[in-house]
Amino acid sequence: MKRQSMALLEIENLEAFYGRARSLHGIGLEVEAGSIVGIIGPNGAGKSTLLDSILGLTKAKGDIRFDGTSIVGLPSTKIVRMGIGYAPERGHLFPFMGVRDNLLVGAHTVPKDAEKNLATVYGLFPALKSRERQETGTQSGGERQMVSLGRALMSRPRLLIVDEPTIGLAPKICGDIASALRRMNQELGMTILLTEQNVNFAMHLANDIHVLETGEIRLSGSAGELRDDPQLREAYFGN
């Protein structure tokens, strides 16, 4: 019998390994279609490992279902083709290619829509349009983050996964990134799963929040619930 669930992404009992060391210990979470879900937690909690596991980039056990289909063990390229976009930690851009070429690589799986999607990305990040030819290796952190999000967008994924979008960025740029993410969610109908160390940023943007510590989920709830949680306030806001 098919489960009564609207979740676009379902993770159950996920364990991930680096060599022999286990770095995730039985993670479970769901991402509803159309929502923004934030994962917060300190450095080394396993946030990037969790996201890498969804994309099939680590050795993982357990179950991950995307739109009802199990994707554990599938090659990463196939997972991307199913409709998951990823803006990973540190971007992993192509430093000696210009902005436009970086974005076009993001459309590798959908060559026919490349020009159309390029226009969408430039609409979200007009600053990139004027720097089309600049090599991303020479750009500022904020611009690189925009290219990274833009590249993930180029395949028009149903689920966009973003690892620490604000890391190392000035507050003004963080605001730009936040509004771009919100527009992707509301105007483009994209479901978003993101990680953050910046708790305020995540609380501000996400519907649901999960707190990850040392490879386990300690706390889950809606952003509203967690904002008033004494445990979380103590741990992250220091008041």
Next chain:
Amino acid sequence: MINVLIQGLALSGLYALLAVGFTMIFSVGRVLNLAYGVYIMLGGYMYYTAVQVLGLPKIGGFAFAIASGIAFGVLTYTILVRRLEDNPVAVEIATLILAVVMQSLIILIYRPVSKSMWPVVQGVFRYEGVFVTYNLLVAMVVSWVALAGLLLFVRYTRYGRAIQAVSMDRKGAVISGIDPRQMNLATWAISGALGALAGVFFATYTQLNPSMWVGPLIVAVAVVVVGGIGSIIGSLIVAHIIGFMETFTTALIAAELRGVFTMILIIVVLVVAPKGLFGRSEL
């Protein structure tokens, strides 16, 4: 003097074509393919077999040579390199052994003697004390056309960009839906084709013999080491440095020493600038 310059230019064009297939594999797969010289040797011997043994037209000779270069490149990658992917040293050892095995096979089939190849184009260009064989001029033009085509392919096509992406950031390429193995395979096929094409002209420039894979391999290694790069433009520049150096050595000192200076250059650059003169390893 003008004569030496033109000779140098023509030889450099051929060297650029020799080296670029090798540097592509280095920049995309991060491995040194020491069997690369075999593609060059194979190109020469296959053209010779097709044209001088079987009597096929020259165009058939080229097709035969390039097809065998592609086939050998693809086989080297799928049978050997893909299994050793995470271990560059193992790839180097395995490809070097492969080259020696192929040398033995060539000796077995074609005997250990040198064979001379007919030039692809007959005749000598003479003008006011300048004389260059048409063969070398054609080699130069073909090299430039092939290199320009390669550059356009890599910069402006979807697959070319995907190959570049793998060379610059493998993870970035994977999350864009690109299969690095597929791009590696394409690179090895292109490399085999370019090597074999260069091999036809190289064999007519020198001679066919079972150890002819060594010289071009040293040139190709020199281009990677001296340039420190897998960039196509960079390969062109370094190929010209080496080509002119060898031509001047031959003209002004002694023909026997020309390869020696290339090797000295490799060692000097390794000591002085271990990352190479341009210090970049992406395509």
